[in-house]
Amino acid sequence: MNDAPSRQRADEGREALTGGSGRRRAVRTIAPVLLAGAVFVMVWAAIVAVGDYPTYILPGPLVVADRFVSGWTDGTIAPHFWMTLGEVLLGLAVGGTAGLLVGVLLARSQAAARMLSPYIVAAQATPILALAPLIALWFGTGLASRVLICALICFFPIAVGTMVGIRSVDPKLIELGRSFRASRWQRLTRIEIPSALPQILGSFRIGVTLAVVGAIVAEWAGGDSGLGVLINLARGSMFDIPLMFATLLTIAILGVTLYLIVVSIERRLVRSRD
């Protein structure tokens, strides 16, 4: 049944009670973030000034900001950014799909959970920094091995989140589905996954940030393009430390942006489920 009108009346009532518009809510959400960012930048600038650090040790925020802008406008950062973004999205697609499938399997089958869980945990406990060079050695240093490294690093949290989410579904809902003669597929897609969405999407939040880490590690293990490669170039070949910091800033922005996209998707899907 479409209860949008009643939801709208509820929203209007809430706004009337709290006195807040959507815009004001947005400001209340964003303002603390901006304030924290400003404090961070001021502390950073103070450390540079008080410690009298040279640029090649710790560049100040204005130097980094200037290099960030010039790095984008002169085309230094962009090609590496797109490569890393591509690796992250492909890795998340592969790792996320595998994580979902394995998570469902682990949730549905106690035998599979008993058999596979120790190995999945062991794989996760092995540092990706140690695995990445081996993967590059076995599969080469092309895009495929970098996507594989990204997929591996985000697989575990998504698999676990999916498993926990599906196991947390209210058994009465599943029983209700059975009573309506819903098939296994229908129970999975119409009841279990929608019910487990908060946990699944929560795991994707973690997965997406780990995928960014995985892409950088993979590029360090072997790659000719990407933000990880640019860090090496800036530090080891160009001795351009402000560019290295600007690249780190780019990586941070990439991670935060992807995280917020997942949060936005999560809000829409969970709200539409409700």
Place this chain on the structure above:
Amino acid sequence: MDRSPYPTLRGAAAAIVAAGLALSLSVVAGAQDANETAAPSSLTVGLGYIPSVQFAPFYLADQAGYYADSGLDVTFQNKIDPELITLLAQGTVDIGMADGTSVIPAVSQGIPVVYGATIYGRDPNVVFSLAEAGINDVSDLAGKKVGIPGRYGSSWVALQAMLETAGLTPDDLEIVTYPDFGQAVAVSTGQVDAATGFSSNEPVQLALQGLEVNVLSVADIAPLPGPGLVVGTDTLATKGEALRAFTAATIRAMQEIEADPQVGLDATFARVPELASDPDTQQAILEATIESWRSDYASEHGLGSIDWTAWESGLEIMRSLPGSVVSDSLTVEDLVTSELEP
């Protein structure tokens, strides 16, 4: 008034006391001087990223007491070039062996280091291949698969410089990266047609396996400044004397090893016993290393001397490379100092 009956004795006693005091004072002063000269100057020395027979001069100078005789207490650290340059600039490491091709972009970026003495008179970077690949000239690299450790460092600079002489760029090759420095295996197993390396390393390894190797040397094609002793400018100002003594002792060891490589091998094996498990390979590497120390300029002016003219041309080569960060206003005087030269 009567005079003392012992004027001469009193005077003599006073003279004796005065002499004794003077003698005591001079002994004390001498002891203090001795103490001041006896305290050695501590130097932290940065060498390349792993212990190697290529650092034999440093090992020999240390074990033969040349550093101690010069009043130095030397500690070695192994660092990769980018870290070493920064540590030298900070003064955390006092002197180190680093690439001349790292000094140029570093100084261009305002990092306060300077090159003080030549170790490798010929840049040891090469492109090597199996003879059967038929790569006899840089132009033969077009369209070939070439293995490199990464698109950074002296080998990357050297490759670009060599390609430029044949009108090529890295885009004309298929570059394959080996971040674990496995280029020798890659060439020997045919994964790539050629690879970058050091004249004293990969080609030597392959030749010892009985493989016939072609070597294109950047020193013959596009001469660049080779590795040498690099210092931070602040350290040079505060520890100049100690650094000069260190340089002189190191060059003395180089001369001895050049005359008799065995002394270098012995010093290396004493320092790094693991390397003694394959003495033939280490001997071959050391002999190739000694060859790289030599140059026409070094023959005329001695090991350790800096060829400023070669630095001028090397600076121009690096300035002309695609994506170069070398400032147009940079001069050789900004990069090189004669304060440590013998």
